[in-house]
Amino acid sequence: MSANKKKNIIAMEEDSADNSDSSSEDDGTHPDAYTGNEEVEVDFEGRAPTDPDRHGISQLLQRIFLKAPIDTMQMAEMIIGQNYVGSVICQCEQDGAESDVDDDMVEDGTIFGITTVVNMTAKKDVACVEQLRGYIVQRAEKHATDAVLTHFRDVLDNEGRPVGFLINERFINIPAQISVPLLENLHKEVLAAKQKGMKFNFSYYLMIVKLYRKEARKGKPTEDTFTNAEEEVICSKAVNSFEFSVVDECDVGMSGDWLEGDATLTPYRKIILFDAKQLPELIDDVRNFINGV
Helix, strand or coil: CCCCCCCCEEEEEEEHHHHHHHCCCCCCCCCCCCCCCCEEEEEEEEECCCHHHHHHHHHHHHHHHCCCCCCHHHHHHHHHHCCCCCEEEEECCCCCCCCCCCCCCCCCCCCCEEEEEEECCCCCCCHHHHHHHHHHHHHHHHHCCHHHHHHHHHHHHCCCCCEEEEEEEECCCCCHHHHHHHHHHHHHHHHHHHHCCCCCCCCEEEEEEEEEEECCECCECCEEEECCCCHHHHHHCCCEEEEEECCCCCCHHHHCCCCCCCCCEEEEEEEEEEEHHHHHHHHHHHHHHHHCC
């Protein structure tokens, strides 16, 4: 890793012709979609978050929380303040060459994703984390079984077993392959922070996963499509979870509803807990899933 913390790089080929029918009244302002009829190749890299990334990170967090009353700008500032852990995804500098992506598609400095972790236990008195904890408990009270609600409450209230809020959010155009180096870097950085005595010794990771559900009908079973494909693997290893529809909270600008043309698809959030010790194994599982092993 170089001095400016540039991390693993991945090239993405996006065949926009598949999206040629997606031009709509929002005049291309959908935050997840590139438009056009030609193939472009874009190089992305992970780097440490910096102050100019504040608004981009906040906007990505809003895509997770939607209309929940969580101060995403404060959370973004917290993430930047611990820039020794976590990465943002940005477009690689072209060394003076023109980018393959039209300037009308992507503005300079766009943040395409964020992978990091926030200590929900150590930061429990920070407003945005307190809001997040309240959001989770309120949703669990409404949508989880009594046993699951009790478990989530016990985990969140146990200061002796810290919980890390693992954030893994990105534009849908960026393929799942990028998640492996980003999660690997995150794990290494968490270990390094622990060795320095920083508060990153987690017992659990908590994630909020985005998915779309096609309800069962005409004899066909329910089908789930995960916005970040690798999170299906992570969910399979959860020690506990609950889910809920967010169809009433979504709009075109915030939901990332790239499948909205199919009226049978309903956006969901799934809140999961998994053992922090499982993260290295989960990264291997994600790698195998992506490679078709």
